Amino acid sequence: MTRFPELGSNRARAWALVANQGPAVGLIVLIAATWTAFGAINGAFVSSFNLYGIGQLAARDAVLGMAQAALVVMGRMNLALGSVGAICVSLLGYMLVSARISLPLTLLVVAAAGVIASVIMGVVELKTGLSSFIVTLAFLSAYGGGALLVTRGDNFQISTAALDSLGSGTFLSAAICPLVVVALICAVVIWVIYNRTSFGWKSLAIGANERAARASGVNAARVLLGAYALSGLLAALAAVMESSYELSVNANVGSDWLLPSFVAVVLGGVTLTGGDITIAGIALAAVFFDSLQSGLTILNVSSYWLNLAEGLVLLVAVIVDQLRRNRRGRGRRGWRDRPAVVVEVTRV
Secondary structure (H helix, E strand, O other): OEEEEOOOHHHHHHHHHHHHOHHHHHHHHHHHHHHHHHHHHOHHHHOHHHHHHHHHHHHHHHHHHHHHHHHHOOOOOOOOHHHHHHHHHHHHHHHHHHOOOOHHHHHHHHHHHHHHHHHHHHHHHHHHOOOHHHHHHHHHHHHHHHHHHHHOOOOEOOOOHHHHHHHHOOEOEOOOOHHHHHHHHHHHHHHHHHHHOHHHHHHHHHHHOHHHHHHOOOOHHHHHHHHHHHHHHHHHHHHHHHHHHOOOEOOOOOOOOHHHHHHHHHHOOOOOOOOOOOHHHHHHHHHHHHHHHHHHHHOOOOHHHHHHHHHHHHHHHHHHHHHHHHHHHHHHHHHHHOOOOEEEEOOO
16 A cells, blocks of 8 residues: 555556556666667677577576565465476476377366466465475475476476467567567556456455464465465466477476576566565566677686676665665655545555
């Protein structure tokens, strides 16, 4: 809930909209600056081929950011996101390549596997009272090691017309991958969930103040399991997306998901303590992160420096998140001290 001085409901809502989209606006500026700089240094950066590759990775990373945000908005985190993805990829490869099961049935089973694997972690958290950090960290090794053990590290050459066209086809332009459309549809659905459904409102309420949410009658356990299920479903989608453009996949898929998932969340403006979410920010943060990686790669920067740059981006994002929270806290205290009448605008 955000408080504004009594300037009229329309102006208050306008200020609320601008304030909530601050991170997105900043990311648009960063993306424009990044593309301009790398394009000026090397024209290959803005080629259709390179933009297509950025779109592939950014689409997957945006979905990963939404999967991570499903728990971050409740003040939790999912460190096992990549391991859930490894299970989904392994199952996808086995069913399509080894068992030769139809694609629609395979996708349903893979989605169910992602949901079940994540809900199990939620159940363990509720039954043991341990933090999500400890629970998901344990399952990070358990699921990842289990997927490698069952598949023995085998590679799967997934080749179906539908997946090939999804991951390697084009949409409207040679520079746009169809996966971008998938990520945009997913973003719209997630926006609706958190802005127009009781589940989304309850998730945000729990993240803002879990004790108050429970006191108001919210079934926190049920909402938490729903958040884990949503995170697992999105992880399964990310696994299918990555499998659609990789020529060969195995249980190691997902080992590099954790960093981009947190970068998309934190840089996108989602507070790590929970209580808010910005879908546009998550998507734009994924575009910026992968644009930066692509630009440094085109400049033949060593992989060691790439790893350093990725870590610094996350560090800066965390610092910005802390500064944002401090500023919000000072703002709330300042408005409380003023005698002016206020209008309450509930963010829905």
